[in-house]
Structure formats: C-alpha cells, structure tokens
C-alpha cells in the first residue's frame with residue numbers, strides 16, 4: 304500500500320510534526336503540499352494530511368492555493384493532523400483540519416485514526432470538533448511540551464492499523 308504524509312507549513316512547526324509522524328511510521332513518502340500536484344497525490348492508496356491554521360481560522364497558504372477539488376478521494380483512507388495555537392486563537396483553534404475534513408468527507412474519503420479528545424486543550428470554538436471530538440490529531444506546541452513525541456507516536460499507531 305502506498306502512503307504519503309502531505310503537509311503545508313509556513314514557519315516549520317507542521318513540518319516538524321510531519322517528520323515525527325514519518326519517523327514513527329516508517330516507509331511513507333513525505334510531501335510538501337507546495338511542491339506537488341493533485342495527480343501525484345491521486346496515485347497514493349492512503350494519505351496522512353496536515354495543516355496549521357492561519358488568519359483567523361483559515362487554511363495555511365499553500366493548502367489554500369492547492370486545487371483540493373481535483374483530489375480523488377472516493378473510498379480513500381485519509382488521516383488528519385492539525386497544528387494551531389489555543390492561547391492566541393481560542394475561537395478558531397485548529398479550524399484548518401476541520402475545513403479539510405468537511406471537504407474530504409464530501410469527496411468520499413474514509414477518515415481514519417484516533418479522534419483526539421478535546422480535554423487536553425483549552426479553547427472556545429473550533430471547526431475541527433465534530434461530535435465532541437477533534438477529527439484527528441491536534442497539536443499546539445505550547446501545550447504539548449514534553450508529551451509532544453508521545454502524543455504523535457500514539458496517534459500514528461492508531462493510523463497504522465488502517466494502512
């Protein structure tokens with residue numbers, strides 16, 4: 304099964320999380336969304352997709368510019384991870400993966416991997432919360448502290464079961 308971790312990152316935090324996921328996962332490709340195309344991603348059997356949130360609840364710039372509608376996701380397994388900041392952006396915390404989740408579900412993706420409980424974070428509202436849980440892995444580097452690598456490893460293991 305061919306799997307890619309696909310991420311967007313402006314300041315490097317999401318790149319770091321994507322690299323940690325890869326080191327836990329093993330044989331997967333690591334792809335920056337700024338340097339790929341829908342047809343390249345459509346070749347993969349499974350996608351692990353990450354975005355930070357920017358500009359009051361929007362997708363990171365490279366994800367914004369990418370032609371997401373051209374992704375073929377019907378029946379494809381997709382896992383989602385998001386990076387945000389609850390202290391500065393409490394009302395739009397990690398909105399980015401919520402936006403991708405809504406679009407990808409509409410396009411027929413099967414979302415896999417642990418849905419993180421919300422009690423590890425303190426925030427007002429987030430588009431990433433569906434039925435009381437985050438739609439995937441949610442990271443705020445200010446909150447994770449020493450648990451960052453453990454939290455990523457635990458979630459990665461939950462995704463591995465599906466691939």
Ligand SMILES: Cc1cc2nc3c(=O)[nH]c(=O)nc-3n(C[C@H](O)[C@H](O)[C@H](O)COP(=O)(O)O)c2cc1C
Pocket residue numbers: 311312313314315316317318355356357358359360361386387388389392395396397398
């Ligand atoms: C201008 C700006 C707007 C942001 N807006 C949000 C937001 O609405 N929600 C959120 O959770 N984080 C927000 N953040 C925090 C970023 O998502 C966070 O710093 C993240 O780690 C950046 O990821 P990157 O280093 O991969 O680009 C914002 C950061 C900046 C600089």
